[in-house]
Amino acid sequence: MELRKPPPVRRLTGNEGYTPRAEVAPPPPEIVAHSAGSNGNGHRPSSAFAAPSSRAMRDTVVAIDRMQVEDLSVSYGNRPAVKSVSLPIRQGEVLALIGPSGCGKTTLLRSLNRLTELTRGASASGRITLDGVDIATLEPTALRRRVTMVFQQPNPFPMSVFDNVAYVLREQASRRPRRAVVRGAVRDALARAGLLDEVADNLDHPALRLSGGQQQRLCIARALAADPEVLLLDEPCSALDPQSTRLIEELIIKIREDVAVVIVTHNLQQAYRIADYVAFMYLGELVEYGGAHKTFGSPREQRTREYVSGAFG
Amino acid sequence: MDEDIFLEPDRELGFLERDRGLSQDQRAELGLGALVFVVVALLVAMLAFVLHEAWPSFAHNGIGWFGGGGSVDQQIQAIFTSGDLKTAPVYTFHAWPLIWSTILITIGAVAIAFVASLFIAVFMVEFAPPWLRRILEPVVRLLASVPSVIYGLAGVLVLVPFIGNHLITQGEKASVTPTIQLSGSSLLAAVLILTVMIAPIMIAVFADGLRAVPRGWLEGSLALGINRWRTFWKVGVRTARPVFVAGTVLATARALGEAVMVSMVSGGVGFAPNPVDGLIFFFEPSRPLAATIIANTEELNSPPMKHTLYAIAAVLLFSSAMLSVIGWAAKQPMRRYGVVP
C-alpha cells in the first residue's frame, strides 16, 4: 500500500523566534542536558513567563528526564489494558500517546499519577519513577501535586475563576497562604495558560459561565498553579472548537519548557502539530516510540504505518 | 388555487370540536387545570378559614398574644370554662412560654441533627466501606419513615425514666418542687427524641444531594493533589449546599409541627424553661405549641377555646410557610455559580 503522508497542516503562527520543527533535527534519545540558570527544582521558576526561547536555546535541545515508565502492565480484573510498556518522559518535550480507541493510552496516562488506583479491580505491575523515585512509594496526594492532570471534559469547579485557581494553592499548603501571595500566583497561572487577558477585568466571574475553550484553559491554569513537574492531558481538545483547540495547542508548546507534557490524543493532526515524541499504542502494547517527525514520516513498524496513514482508526 | 384545498376539513368534526373548537388536548388541559385549581382553592380556603377562626383570639390579646404574663395553664383553663355560654368568654392568652418551648426544642433538635447528619451523610456517601454503606442506606430510609408515635413510645418508656431516675438528682427535684416537677419528661428528652426522629430525614436528603455531585469535579480535585477528605468537603459539600438548606428547612418544618411525640415526652406543663437555672434548665418540663393543641382537643367545643387553638394553629401554619419561603430564597444565590438546586 502506498504510504500516504499525513495531510499538510498549517504551521502554528504567532511564536516569534520559534524555530519551525523541520529546521531542527529532533534530538536522538541519548542526548540530554541540564538547563542552566534555573532554580533548584530543575525547571524554570513559574513566575517568569518567558518568551519562547531564543534560537540558540532551541538548537541545544534541553530535555530533562522527569519520569521513567519501566515495564508497566495494568489490568482491570482479568482484562489487560496496558502490556509491558516502557517510556521516558522528559521536560522540554511534548510526548503524544496515540492509538485507536481502547488501546490503553488513557490507562497509561492515568497510571502516571496513580488515578488508576481509584478504579476498583485495577492491578498493576512494573515501575514508574519520578525523578528516580518509585511513585508507588510516594503518597498519592503528594505525587498528584507534582504530576497534575487535565481531563477531556472541562471541569471547573462551581466557583469564580479566581477561586478555581486559588483552590489549588489554598488547599495544597498546610497553612493557608497569605492573600497577596495567592493573588500573585493566580495571575501567574492564568498568564501561563494564556487566559489572563480575557478574564483579568473580572476574576470573580463564575467559572461555569466561561466558554468551553476558556474553561479548559482555566483547568490548565489550575493544573499549572500547582507548579507541577509533569502535566498530563487527556484529549483536552476533543470537546472544543477549532479556535480553542489552536489556542490550547499554542499554549502547550509554550509551557513544555517548564513542564514535561504528556498528551493523549486520537487526533493525528494534532499529534503531528505539537508533539516532539510520539508513542503509538495498539491493544495495550507500545508498538513504536520515537521522534514525531520520524514516526510520522518513516515509521519503523508496519502497524504504525497503517495507523498513521489512516488504514484503521 | 391550491390553497383552497386546505380550507376544507377532510372529515366531519366531532361535537365539541365543531361547536366550541376544543381539541382533545384542550379538553384535557381544562379538566386537569380545573382539578389543580380546586385543590389550590381548597388549600387557600383552609388558610383563610384558620385565620378567620383565629382572629378573635388575636384581636382580644393584640401583640400580647405572643408575650408573657401569667400562667399559661391557668389561662387555658379559664378560657375553657368561660365557654359554657353562661359567662362572658375569656380570651386572655399569653403564649410566650409555649413559644419559647417551641423555639428551644425545635432549634435544639435541628442544630444537633444538622451537624450530625452532615457528617453522617458525608461518611455514608464517600468514606464508609461498601459493606457498611449497604447496611446504612436502607436503615436510614427505614428510620425516616417510622411513625412519630413510635419514637414517642420509645422516649416515654426508655428515655424519660432514665432521665428521671438517673440524671436528675433528688436535690434538684426538691429545689423546684413548689413550682414544677422534674420527672424526666423534659426539654432534654424532647430535644433528643426529636433529633433522632429528624436526623434520618436530613441524612437521606443530604446523601441524595452529595451523590448528585458530578464525579468529574471530585476526580479533578483529586488529580490536583488534594486529599480525599478535603476534596469531598470543599468541592462536594460546597456544591451540595442548596440541598443542605432544603433538607434543614424540611426537617425544621417537621420538628415544628411534631405534636404527638413531643407531647409524650416534653412534660405537658406550660412552663418556660429558664436558662438561668443552670443544669436544671435541661430537665425542666414544657410544652410547645403543637403539643398544646393536641392536649386540648377535647375542649374544642368551647368557642373561646376553639379560637385560641386556631390561633395557635395559625402561628404554626405561618411559621412553616415562612420556612418554605426561606428555603426557596436561600437557593437563589446558589444559581449564580452554576450550582443548580
Next chain:
Amino acid sequence: MSTVPTAAVPKRSESNASWRLSDRIGLGLAWLLGLLFCAIAAAIVVYFLVEGIRYLRPNLLVTNPAPGLSEGQTGGFLDPLLGTVIVGVMAMAIAVPVGVGIAVWLSEFGRPTGLARLAESAVEMLAGEPSVVLALFGTILFTVRELGFLIQTSHGIVLGQSFFAAAAMLSLVGLPMVVASTREGLQAIPSHVREASYAVGKTKIATTRRVLLPAARPSMITGTMLGLGRVIGDTAIVLLLLGGTLTFGSANSTPLLGMLRGTGDTLTGYIYYNAPTGDGNQPSKAYAAAFVLMLMVLALNLGVDFVVRRSQRAVRWS
C-alpha cells in the same frame, strides 16, 4: 538511555504532609458519628423487636379491643389494625388520582404560569404543613351540615368525626409525595420520546396516558407507597377526626357505609392511648401494636426498594 543522576535534581520543597490536622479530625468525626448512628439505629430496632416479640401474641391481632382494667381484659387490637388499613386505602384512593392529575398538569401543560407556580408552592407548603393544622381544619370542614352524609350525625348535629373525615384530611398528607414522585418520573422521560409520539399525530393527552404514565409507573408506585407510609404513621389527624373509639362506632346505615361514616381508631391512635401518657396506659399492648406498625412500615419500604430496583433494570432510554 542515560538518565540524569538523581542527586542533581533535588526534591522540590514540600510544605508538609498532605493531610492537615483538621482533615484528620474531620474524618475521625465522620467515622465516629457514622458508627454512633449505626449503634442508635440498631438499638431502636432491636429494642422494638425484642419488646414486640415479647408482648405480641397472635390472638391480639384478631381480638377486638374492649374496655377493661387489666391486661387480660382489654383484648387485642383488631379494630385499630383494620382502621389503619381502611384509612390508608381510602386516603390514597383520593390522593393518587388527584396527585397524578396535578403532576401531569404541572409537567405537561402548566399554563397559565401563574397558576402553575401557585400550585407548586401550594403543594410544597402542604408537604411541610404540620398535620395538627390539617386536623384542626378538618374539624371545621366536617361540622358543616352539608357534609352530613359523610359523617355520623347525632340528633341532627354533625359530629365531625368519621373515617371519611379522617381519610379526606389524610389524603392531603399523602398528596405531596405522590405529586413530587410522579413529576420526577415524568420529567425523567427524555423529550425525544414525547416528540416521537407527537410526530405520529398523537395528542398530548393520549401520549400522556399511553406512553408517559406507564413509563413513570415506578415513580408513581414509589410516591404512593411513600405517601401511604406517611398516612399510616400519622397520629394527629386520627386523634381529632376519627373519634378514638376502641371499636367501630358505626352509624345507622348500610354495614360498610355505616362503618365508614362512624368512628374508630388506628394503630397509631391505639399506641398513643396505651402509652404511659395516654388514658389506657397498657405498655404491653402498645409495644405489640408498635411492632405490628413497624412491620407494616418495613414492608412498605421493602416494597419501594423492590419497585425501584426492578425499574432500574427494566427501562433504558437510549
